[in-house]
Amino acid sequence: MRQAGAYSGLLCGGVSGRTGPHSLPLARIKKIMKNSGEDVKMISGEAPIIFSKACELFIEELTRRSWIMAIQGKRRTLHKEDLASAVIATDIFDFLITLVSSSESHAVGGATNVMEVETIDCS
């Protein structure tokens, strides 16, 4: 009878059959890594695995901060404007400002060019 290792949860079972123990598909993460630049030659097997965890943390943090924006707007639905506000308010998300801004410009009916955002302390 094979004995399960102390961290066997990392290696078998998990969230769903297709992604194993990880909540995000590793093959897709690897593909995105490859597409990030021509100088990305080889990727070790462990890199997409720990990236899946890092992405979870990222999604959780940005979602949490976005939700604070929605609540301040007295809403119960998270909108893209809330994500944009959270990105603008958080230093480590600066690399996303262009992305969320261009998303804004695609909105139907146009978007306000000037966005007023209160800086909030989420520490």
Add this chain to the structure above:
Amino acid sequence: MDQDEQDRALPIANVSRIMKQILPPSAKISKEGKQVMQECVTEFISFVTGEASDKCHKENRKTVNGDDICWALSSLGFDNYAEAIGRYLHKYRQAEREKINHDKKYENPHINRAPPPPLLLSRVTRDKVENPPPSPPNQSG
């Protein structure tokens, strides 16, 4: 986002599920909100990978590994992530080593098996004497 772009992003269903897990049950997420998060996390992977790849290039290495990702996260201001990911990486490597040892053990069933006992061959005496004496044959002669 067209199909080709979809294939170059993380699946929106997986992203949405993680978002819902962090929000209160009564919260809702608009479709556009999910799409923006999908784009953001895809950009996050590219951004961090670029930083990790630069480090590899400077050190004349070709393979981006887990340590490079941790370093890049810390370098880009995601210190909390780097700490959590560092612990996760440690556990992963431990689990991998245990798995390898476990497989080796069961792939070699003869390891630690005791050698079979030697066959005991009974001696056949050439002298056939009726009612042999009880003394051992060494003492005779």
